[in-house]
Amino acid sequence: MNIYFVRHGSTEGNETDQFQLPTIELSERGLKQAEVLANRFKSIPIDIIFSSPMMRASQTAQAISLVTGHAVNENPIFEEVNRPTAVRGRCKSEPEVKEIMKIVKSTFTDPDNRHxxxxxxxxxxxxxxxxxxFLSKKEERNILVVTHGEILKMVLALVIFGDKITPELFYEVKRTFVPDNTGITTIQYDLSFELHESGWYVLGWNDHAHFGEF
Structure with missing residues (x-):
């Protein structure tokens, strides 16, 4: 099974470094990225498309749908990591936002004391x-998932570390793996793969060869 995880196209929130609202749409740049990405999937076999229902992901998935002819199946399981309501739609550089996120980081592994x-x-x-x-149980062999950067980092961390994952290891993945907008990360699931008993392994990370087209 091949699973192509795609981060959504760029938004004004990305371009101004905000914590984004679920309703924010693709920017002009993001719409162009989605169009170029969609053309990339003319030559990549796809059997089914899943997407986060957040607007920026949904728009990206719809662009691919127009090219491939596959309907978009939205599922909230693919949404971005949920940040405090108090910071959504605000720039990360704002002093109050910084203070809130310091609390979030300090209580990240303490569910009883979240902000x-x-x-x-x-x-x-x-x-x-x-x-x-969810994906491992699908019958389709080539699956496209349009999702978001932070949740994708956790997916990657789980594929790499499996049951050995810890908050410290996840932080290292967060720090060192930064997916581009419309970058393609290919993960395969194959229980016959002897080097990883879970069957999951990373075949390609953040492929953005299509960026050369705009």
């Missing part, structure tokens, strides 16, 4: 695990 309504480490880990379990 407010954000997802903690364990919720993010468990949701990413459910994503992999």
């Amino acid at each position: 407010s309504d954000e997802e903690d480490y364990f919720q993010i880990r468990d949701r990413a695990q459910k994503m992999l379990e």
Whole structure:
């Protein structure tokens, strides 16, 4: 099974370094990225498309749908990591936002002392695990998933470390693996793969060869 994880196209929130609202749309640059990405999938076999229902992901998936002819199946399991309501739609550089996110980081592994309504480490880990379990049960062999940067990092961390994943290891993945908008990460699931008993392995990370087209 081949699973192509795609981060959505660029938004004004990306371009101004915001914590984004679920309703934010692709920017002019993001729409162009989605168009170029969609053309890339003319030559990559796809059997089914899944997407986060957040607008920026949905728009990216719809662009691919127009080219491939496959309907988009939206599922909230593929949504971005949930940040506190108090920071959504605001720039990360704002002093108040910085203070809130310091609290979020300090309580990331302490579910009983979260700042407010954000997802903690364990919720993010468990949701990413459910994503992999959901996909592993599909009959289709070539699956496209349009999702988001932070949740994709946890998926990657689970594929690499499996049950050995820890908050410290996840932080290292967060720090060192930064997916581009419309970058393609290819993960394969094959239980006959002897080097990783889970059957999951990374075949390609953040492929953005299509960037040369605009």
